[in-house]
Amino acid sequence: MFTRSNLQRRAFLGKSSQGLGAIALASMLQPAHAAPMRGVLGKLPLPQKAKRVIWLTMAGGPSHLETFDPKPKLAEMDGKPMPESFTKGQQLAQLQGKPLNCFGPQHKFAKFGKNQIEICELFPHIGSVIDDICLIRSMTTDAINHDPAHMFMNTGSQIAGRPSMGSWITYGLGTEAADLPGFVVLTSLGQGGQNQPIAARQWSSGFLPSKYQGVQLRAKGDPVLYLTNPNGVTRDRQGADVAAINALNKQHDALVDDPEIATRIAQYEMAFQMQASVPDLMDVSAEGAKTLELYGCQPGDGSFASNCLLARRLAERGTRFIQLYHKDWDHHGGVKLGVGQKAKEIDRACMALITDLKQRGMLDETLIVWAGEFGRTPMSQGGSGRDHHNKAMSVWLAGAGIQGGIVHGATDDLGYAAEEKITTVHDLHATMLHQLGIKHDAFSFKFQGLDAKLSGVEGAKVIKDILA
Secondary structure (H helix, E strand, C coil): CCCHHHHHHHHHHHHHHHHHHHHHHHHHCCCCCCCCCECCCCCCCCCCCCCEEEEEEECCCCCHHHCCCCCHHHHHCCCCECCHHHHCCCCCCCCCCCCCEECCCCCCEEEECCCCEEEECCCHHHHHCHHHEEEEEEECCCCCCHHHHHHHHHHCCCCCCCCCHHHHHHHHHECCCCCCCCEEEEEECCCCCCCCCCCHHHHCCCCCCHHHCCEECCCCCCCCCCCCCCCCCCHHHHHHHHHHHHHHHHHHHHHHCCHHHHHHHHHHHHHHHHHHHHHHHHCHHHHCHHHHHHHCCCCCCCCHHHHHHHHHHHHHCCCCEEEEEECCCCCCCCHHHHHHHHHHHHHHHHHHHHHHHHHCCCHHHEEEEEECCCEEEEEEECCCEEEEECCCEEEEEECCCECCCEEECEECCCCCCEEECCECHHHHHHHHHHHCCCCHHHCCEEECCEEECCCCCCCCCCCHHHEC
8 A cells, every 4th residue: 555655755766766867868879789588487497409480370271181181981982971970969160960971082192201101292392301290190179260270279279368379489488589579470372362361369479478479571562561760760860769768668667667668668679670680581682593492482472482481581580489371271162273272382382491491400499380270071062172170180390309201190081080199289389388498387377367378278298209
């Protein structure tokens, strides 16, 4: 409870600090120089295999049956009724109450790598690096519609307002980049034209301080809006303005002790640093023709391939969590043509990212994850497509202590449900944190009286079978 003497004492301390504050302000009227943001964990409890994460999100729900999960039995039953034993009492998205007929895989599969792993023949470039990849065929998720499924994959909860995994990781580990955000998001569309929106809440910091939220960089045009100085404003002048504003913010923070003021200070400093660092980051012209050919992109074309190259450049510069969204995987119809188009857009780039990081000695400390938000049904929708499905999906991982050239888990003969080594999104999060040196069940933030965790409270487990 405040008393008159408390207030008088506080006023005295505030006024007595103003002389020092004026001196500090004068000394700070120089261009801002931000330091890398530090995490809260300090010494890590586990060996750190991964220093950073590149998460490749195939937005829309790619069909495991046309990508990484061969099902010859489903091909045999094409056009026949789906056995009721698979679907009775099960949740379906848009096929509920409709005739359920088997829909065979629309593309052939081929064997790749030392262990002859079968993947769709549309992905020969990924096949060429399959010995660096761990393919999980038994992934499941809780959600069956796009936005809550993205939310669950990103935050471990279908409830909006929870921190994204990128925010959790930068909160725990900080970043090695002084002039770039610790958590960056890039999006691409491709040729399909299904531009379903990806809400910014998918990279929100939720109840964590807002300085840990993701920053979206646009792959075409100005990468960040309003980052360029107005005409007539020099960098030195802008730096002096930032320093003066931050000095005043620090004085105010000393009085009210509000953590969001510290966030505001950090964001001013980061924005100033980004005015110089982001244009250099986005200028890939110095990469050379061989690198551009490897990725199959052109400077500034806004493609998934260009974003993969930018992801490597961000990784080199110390960004902790890099998330790429590639849209238009929602094939309720035309799954054969749709997956064929998507494969052309991502196959070479995924290979290039793995190859490029490996050549630079960075793959051993970079965790790559390829995942959608759910899978697709083995039953047809509209005769040529597949509905949303949460009981079976395929994801893959590479780098940072993950065994390459292996398959983890399996679905049933028709690809309807995971049945061997069933894996959850919480398990995937727990494994990612483990490779980053973090104990997932001890990494929490007090929220509404509870210890909130990225990996949830339902008994998530590290997928130890896939670790080298």
